[in-house]
Amino acid sequence: MIRLTRRYRxxxxxxxxxxxxxxxxxxxxxxxxxxxxxxxxNYGLEITxxxxxxxxxxxxxxxxxxxxxxxxxxxxxxxxxxxxxDALFATLVPTAENIARAVQDLLTDSVACEAxxxxxxxxxxxxxxxYAEVEALASECVxx
Amino acid sequence: xxRITRAAEFCSSLRYWxxxxxAAANQRRFGRCASQHGHNYRLEVTLRGVPDPATGMVMDLxxxxxxxxxxxxxxxxxxDLNGDTPYFAKQVPTPENLAQVIRDLxxxxxxxxxxxxxxxxxxxxxxxxxxxxxx
Numbered sequence: 577m578i579r580l581t582r583r584y585r586x587x588x589x590x591x592x593x594x595x596x597x598x599x600x601x602x603x604x605x606x607x608x609x610x611x612x613x614x615x616x617x618n619y620g621l622e623i624t625x626x627x628x629x630x631x632x633x634x635x636x637x638x639x640x641x642x643x644x645x646x647x648x649x650x651x652x653x654x655x656x657x658x659x660x661x662d663a664l665f666a667t668l669v670p671t672a673e674n675i676a677r678a679v680q681d682l683l684t685d686s687v688a689c690e691a692x693x694x695x696x697x698x699x700x701x702x703x704x705x706x707y708a709e710v711e712a713l714a715s716e717c718v719x720x
Numbered sequence: 721x722x723r724i725t726r727a728a729e730f731c732s733s734l735r736y737w738x739x740x741x742x743a744a745a746n747q748r749r750f751g752r753c754a755s756q757h758g759h760n761y762r763l764e765v766t767l768r769g770v771p772d773p774a775t776g777m778v779m780d781l782x783x784x785x786x787x788x789x790x791x792x793x794x795x796x797x798x799x800d801l802n803g804d805t806p807y808f809a810k811q812v813p814t815p816e817n818l819a820q821v822i823r824d825l826x827x828x829x830x831x832x833x834x835x836x837x838x839x840x841x842x843x844x845x846x847x848x849x850x851x852x853x854x855x
Contacts, residue, residue: 577853578816583845624849629820634736634812639846640751 579696580636581624584646586655589616590670606669614658620701621650621679625693637693645690649682672708676700680710723836724778725766728788730797733758734813737802750812759842761818763792765826768836779834791825815840819848 591614592606602610609615623646627636653662659670664678680698687695694712701707735757736750746754765788769778795805801813807821819840827835833855841847 577851578820579849579851580816581847581849629814629816631811634814634817636816 577626578629578636579624579626580693581622581697582639582642582646584621584623584651585618586621586651587616587618588654588657588659589614590659590665591615592669592671594669595667614660617702619654619675620699620707621646622697622699622701623679623683623687623695624697624699625687625691626696627693637691641691642687642693645683645686649686650679653682672700672702672706673710676708676710680712684712721768721770722778723766723768724781724784725764726781726784726788728763728765728785728793729760730763730793731758731760732796732799732801734801734808736812736814738812739809761796762841763788763822764837764839764841765835766837766839767830767834769834779831787826787829791829792822795825815842815846815848819850823850 591612592609593602593612594605597605599610599612623642625637625642629636654675659665659675662670665674668674668678676698679700680695683698684695687693697709697711699707699709733756735755736753737746738749741749765784767779767784771778799805801818802808807813808817811817819838822840823835823838826838835852837852838850839847840850
């Protein structure tokens, strides 16, 4: 079985807080991450795809197509942005875990349809000391 | 069962090139990768097994180092993948293909059932895993 992983980077701001909690309660749940004016990270985003290696091209995915797909669906949306202002995080706290799930949702179909590969895993590296990873369910492009 | 990983590094030149095509057609087909270029590759080889109770080792890492040196580094380091190795006469030296070539070299050099994963970094932002079936 063969997999290919590509690492991307984006810088974004966020604050971890729940609208249904008071400021004190948010601080007790999220600590300094709940600082109301927010903070930011240089995120690393590791996208792992699987599939078959095409014997002609020797590749399992076109890197250019994968780059374009991630640029269009994730980078253009999240890079140099305040994640809390994105509709995806209107009611969802933008933790590394939830960002990983959001990226999975944004990419599963588009990687299949636009890059012809299967999204296998998404890893969001928030700092050098923590990352969150979700394994994706296999998806086939229905419109291919 | 547990896993141990050892890394090795090698630097090679390469180009994506189909000898059946003209230079112009190769340029069209493979773009900038059709030009001679190079990478600092990093290889991580993961073995699986039960440590020998006497030594505490899945495998002596010195032996693994020697295998990686002989099977991989000596073949590829400071060489041209297309011109100096026999593996890319009929296939393009993509990281996918190179990782599978290395996997095939290691599977015959290592004790049966021990190889778990070959991870080949073409650079820090792109890598390929070849995973062996679970036993």
